[in-house]
Structure formats: structure tokens, C-alpha cells
Amino acid sequence: MTGRTSPFMLLAIVAGFIIWSSAFTLLYAALSFGCSLGWQSVDVGPVSLNRLALILVWAGHLAALGLLLQWCLKTRRDNVSRGQPARFMTTAALASTSCALFATLWTGLPITVVSTCM
């Protein structure tokens, strides 16, 4: 049994969207915390503390997704010559992670422009 056909690969297919879920939840939670604690009134350089916290959460998840995508690419390359189901699993993981990266980018984009606590 190779590693690319282990049940772990099922997890790899959904890992990207688990990170998206984490990003989404933490962004919503951080916004609520920040607004509750008045972070929007505390400036850190050109942005408020609230916006900075959100950007950090967002960027952290994007970085994690970037690393995962890199791993998926490598795994896919290593498994091109293998038969099914390894090829299917690695392709699905790669596609799913790419979609999750786009989803995280898109849903977090309003952080850069929209007012935080109004």
C-alpha cells in the first residue's frame, strides 16, 4: 500500500477547504473580538489594529494554503506515472486545494477595503 492510496489522501483532498473554513471562522471571530474590544480605534501605522489582525489571519491562511498547494504539486508530479487511484487522488487534492486558495483569497478580499465595525 503506497502512501498515495492511504486514507490520508482523502484528508489531503479536503485539507484546503478545511483551511478555508478555519480562515472564514477566524476572520469572523477576530472581527467580532476586535469590534467588541475597540481595536478599530487603535491605529498601527496606516491601518487600524482591527484591520491588521484580520490581514494577519488572512495572510497566515493564504500562506498555509500556498504550502499545501506546493506539496500537492510535488505529490502529483511524483504520481504521474502511477496508475489509479493514486493519480485521481493526487489530482483531486491539487484541484481542491487550488479552489480553496482562490476561495480564501476571494472571501477575504473585503478586508482591504470595507469598513470594519460599522
Next chain:
Amino acid sequence: MKTISPPRSPVRLHKELDAVWSTPGGWGALSAVNHTVLGRRFIVAAFVFFAIGGVLAMLIRAQLASPHSAFLGPDHYNQIFTMHGTVMMFLFAIPMFEGLAIYLLPKLLGARDLAFPRLGAYGFWCYVFGGSILLVALAVGVAPDSGWFMYTPLSSRAYTPGINADVWLIGITFVEISAISAAVEIVVTILKMRAPGMSLDKMPLLAWYLLVTGMMMLVGFPPLILGSILLEVERAFDWPFFDPARGGDPLLWQHLFWLFGHPEVYIIFLPAAGVISTILPVLARHPIIGYSWIVVSIIALGFLSFGLWVHHMFTVGIPHLAQAFFSAASMLVAIPTGVQVFSWLATLTSGRPQLKVPMFYLLGFFFVFVAGGLTGVMLAVVPFDWQAHDTHFVVAHLHYVLVGGFVFPMMAAAHYWLPHFTGRMPVYRLSVTAFWLIFVGFNATFLLMHLTGLRGMPRRVHTYAPDLGWDWLNLLSSIGGFVMTMGFALFVIDIALQLRFGRPAPRNPWQADTLEWAMPTPSPNYNFAALPDVASRSPVADDPDLAARLASGEGYLGFVRNGWRETLGIHMVTGKPDQIILLPGPTFLPLWSALATGVFFVSLLMKAYVLALIGAGLSVVLLVSWTRGAGLRKDHGPLPVGRGEAVPPHQEASGPPSWWATVFTLVANGTLFSSLLFGSLYLWLVAPGWPPARLLDIGPGLPLAGGFGLVLAALAGRRSLVEKAAAGITRASLWLIATAGGHILALACLVRLVQMVPDPTGHAYAATTAAILVYAGLHAALGILFAGYGWYRSLSGYVSVRRNLDLRIGRLWHDYTAVAGMVALIMVYGLPKVIGS
């Protein structure tokens, strides 16, 4: 032990298998656990509820057909529209797809039954009993009347003092047991019980859809169950979770409800989309285009659908940025849906489509669902939502999505698989007339309703003035509604005629390539006389003689051994056989267990709490008694399964279905606990009236002692497994006793902490703190039960080094309890410090 019978004639093999797998007749039919029987029962019951919901819809349309109508008073109208939504969402849509999945999955996957036949039966009875509570309430005039989403404070005790809201909360929670049971069964069956060789890349798309749907149910339903419990506790005991005067917040209910409610839309849609992905390629005579992309889209939909719930709450005063997150996710979800729609269209245009009856409904689906999807994108835009919120525009949108995305595909499914159910072909012309009546009637009802809504007519009003420009629109909608009803009536007549006069169906009437057609129709109790070896996504097309070969016992498990109900378990990715799964036979235990559970729920409704405790205790005793006689008292090692292969019984395998079922149940359980923590933090941050006057004032000693007990239980539970392998039963039993001891210590600390919490009726802080502690305490109490059960099974000879499943399941529980309990203790100890500072 008997030896394996040599190969016999197909008829003799059929008789042998039928003797093992059949369901008794007469009253014994109530003991059925077979998936074919249960699937049919689910579908018939769901259709009965659909008819009831339809009658309620007709009453609504009769009332709204003209202004100032005196047909229904506001009290009755409130009950009727609430029950219409409740019946259609909880008692029709979900159970209907569950029924289809229960009937179809083993046949589609090449198995003989589902993973947990008795759980399926228990779920069915819970569904029927829970639904009956709601119907009885409707009949006696005390049905829920606060809308199908039961918003607080309207549904709180102050504004709904009768039992109407309690009926909803208790009845629906009862039905949800059925949904969670079905979800566990569906997920485990798909992952572990496919035909040998059916690796994930060869799995039928419907199974992918149902797998994701099942996982969504495990995560999506617990927030609603939690919300229902909290609201019922507030109504019964005055714990103010949703009362803003005492630190609660009505919006917490909306969050918990829509955390379930929006994924629910996709939970309903995805199985229907799976039906489309199954039927459309067959009728288009072309393999599905974009299999892998559809799989990725299903997964994406499964996740993204959880990021939409606040778009039901755009008008409640949430910060713009939060609205932007949910608006962005709401638009994003259209992409994976679009991928599927384009895959279907590409398949359709690449093939040679046949305009058979199911195809009419598929074409109807495309028109109706795409229109509903487009108005969904409109509502995802915040400024538009502000205008259209709570108007009939939203009613029209949700009916386009749900009827288009579920009813039309299910009608296609009915016509496609009815020959499988009945062994007869449909009566063609009547079906087409029924379709046109439904299609035209539906659009006449709801297309116009968009305009009614844009003209400002709000939802849930029992009448309106004549000079608002809504009269003719409502009248035409009502006429359309009755035309649609005629179509459904004709559908029922059509089925009756098919049953009576339909010509016998050939074995594979649609020339489909999936395994459910590789068996006689109606199907035998055991599905397959031998299990197939799958080498592609089109096993039937690859081997037109497959059905005959399987019937003659050529394949896996083409024999009867020891009178066991055997099917194969596989490696969840590759499809390689790794265990023989031994399934239980007919028993009344699920029925008795559901009745005991019913006693619990009805007693709660009647505020007879002593009786409720008796019902709960009886339920636990009966559920535990399911395991009596289950398992093996000796090691068997690998047993031959045919084709020269041998695998062990599931009790001796590393990843048996019950182990995975426990994992997935704990996932659902963890979601419920996370929702409770979310509720607690949400109230602290958002609700008015914080900080509370009194906080839990404790030192670290009690939480530390409780935490020690939980960790001890988890470590001792793990140790018992090691000892079982190394030193035998005595030392393992000692470790199990230590496990129980750890739980007892934790339980004692948690009970003491609950006693120290300030009055839970005084403030939502105290109520949520007590709820968190009760949750942890309940788990510790059940941990004692798990440890005791493992000990009993060890002493009874059901546990050995190989057969240690009971202990491994117990270990999962002890581990989960330790983690959840520690989080609970940290929360109740730490939150007052944070609030205080």
C-alpha cells in the same frame, strides 16, 4: 462451524441466501432491518408527508387567492404555514433522500446491505414517531405557529406560551436523530462497503454526492439540535439564552438555526444533483463529462455552503465587513454549482439524448433551478437583499431552488428507478401530462410571486388589502398552485396504474451501466448472490453478462457460511477487500428503542420529567442491549471470500465500520460542543447586559482535579488495550476499572462545579456555563458506561488480542471526553477571569 457450501445452481443459491436475508411476514415485518424494506418505507412515509405538506400549501393559496379572505383566521394560518415549511423541509425532503440512499446505496456500490441495519430501522421509527408528534399537534390545533425557523423571541415563552413551539423543538429534535443515524450509515457504507475493486476514482458519482451530503449532515445538523435544546431549556426552565434582558440574544438562535439552515439547502440539493449525474448520462447515452471536476465541485460546495448562513441575517445589524465575507462566499458558491450544470449540459450535447419521462423532469430542473440560482445570486448582494428581505420574492426564490433543485430531480428519479422498485415499466402518456401540469403550475405559482414580492408583499401575512396591486398576482399564483397539485395527483395515479397494469420491466430497461441494474427487479433481499469485482466506472456496460454471472455465485461471497449475513468491507481508497462484515438479522429492538426514546420526548413535551428520565434510562438500556450476542467469542483469522482471497471478520480487522461510525458520531458531537462554545463566546462579545453581576468564583483546585480524572480515564483506557495485548485479561480489567475511576472523579468535580454556578435563570452567562459543565458531565457519565461495558465484554470472552473492537471504540470515547472536558473546564475557569479583567 459449518464448511462453505460448494457452488450450486442459481436457484438453489438464491434459496439459501434468501433464507438468511429475508424479513419475516405479518407482525414480524416490524422487525425488518433490511435496507430495501427500510428504504421503501422511508420513501413512502416521506411521500405521505409530502402530500400533507401539499394540502397545507393549498390551504395557504386558498387563503391568499383574494384580499380580505375569511377562509382562515390568523391563528390557523400561522400554524398552517409553519407546518407547511416544517413538514416539507424536515419530514419530506431529508427523509426522501435518505430513503433513496438507504434503498439504493448498497445496490449501487455492490454490497448486500448498509453498514448498520438496526440503526437504519431505529432512525426510521424515530422519524415516523417524531413526525407523528407534529401531525397530532396539528390535528388538535396546537401545532407550531412561529414560522419554520422558529425565531426568538416570537417562539420564546413570553410570546408563545402554549406548547406550540415545544412541539416543534421536541418533534424536530426527535426526527434529527434519524438524520444523524442516516448520515453515519451513509458515510460509513460508502467508505467501507463498496464492491471489491471499486476504488474511489471508480465510485459512481451519486455515491460521491451522498458521501459529501452525509458529512455535511454530521456537521450541519448539530447546531440546530443544540439550538433546539437551548430554546427548550429556556422555555421549560427559564434559562435565558435568548433573552436580551438577562444577557441572552435572540440573534444567537438565528446564528444556530442558519448554521444548519443554509447548509440544509445543499444537503437537499446535492443528493438530487447526484441523481441527475446518474440519470442524465444514461438518457444522453454518453458518459458523464468532467467526473473529476464534478467530484471537486461537490467537495467545494460541501464546504462553501457553510459560509453562507449570515446572508439570511443581512438586515439584523451585522457589521458591513462581516456581511461582505458572507456576501462574497454566497457569490462564490455559484461557481461549483455552475461547474456541475455545465458538465451536465456538455454531457447532454455530446450524447444522443432520449426524451423519456425522466428526461422531461431533468429539463424542467434545468429551467427552474437555474432561475432559482440566479435570484439567489441577486439576494446575495446585500443592498438588494435589504429591499427584498422578508417579502414574497424570497418565498419565490426558495421554492425555485428547492422544488427545482430537489422535487424535479426526485420526480426524475421516481420514474427512472420505479421499474427497479416494482419490476414494471411506467405508463408513458399519463406521466408526460403529469409533468406538464406540474411544470406549468409551478411556474404560474412562483414566477409571478417574484413580482408580488417586488411589489412589497411581506411573507407570513394571512391577508392583505385589495388596493395594493397584489390581487391578480395572488389569484394567478393560487390557480397555478392548484394546477400543480393536479399534476402531482396524476403522478400518484400513474404509479398506481404502473403497479397494476405496467408491463414487466426488462432487467436493465435504460441500458444503464451502474450495479443496481445487475440484479433481478424487484431486487432480492440479499441484492447480489455474489459480490462483483469492479474494474471501471461502468461495470455493467463492461460485462453485459455480469448479472447472470453474479446470480450463479461467480464473484465474492457467492455462498452461505454459518447462516451469517456476510458482505465485504474494503480499503476505503483502493477498494481492496480487508474484512468480512457480519450484519445482524431482523429484530424488534430498534422499534422498542425508538418507542422508549419517544416516551422520553413526549414526556418532555408534557413536562413529566420523572417519566422522561425513565424513558431516557430505558432507551440507554435498550440501545446497549443491541450488543447482546453481537461479536465473536473466538478468533477466526482470515476466512475465504472467493476468488482465492481470504480476509478476517470485521471484529478482527483494523478499521471496521463501527469504529468509523464512532469517529463520525464524535465529529457530529464535537460540532455540537463547538456550537455551544461559540454561543457562549458570542453572548459575551455581542449580547447586551454583560458582564453579569455574578461570576463563577472558584480556585484552580476543582478544575484541576476534574481534568486529572479525565486524563486518567483516557490514559487508562489506552493502557487497557496495551495490556490486553501484553498481559491478558486481569490487568486489562484493572485498567478499565481505573478508566471508570477517572470518569467518576471527573463527574464528581463537574457536578460540584455545576452546584457552584450562579443561578442559571439570572443571566445567560450562568446558563451557558452550566450547559457547558452539564455537557462535560454527561460525557464523563457515559465514559463510566463505556468502561464498564468494555470490562463486561472482556469477561464474557468477546475480547481478545485480535478482537479488541469494543475497547478501541471505548478508547475513542475516553479520548474525546478528555479533550472536550478539558476545553470545558478551561472555558468555565478562564472566561470569568477574562470577563473580570
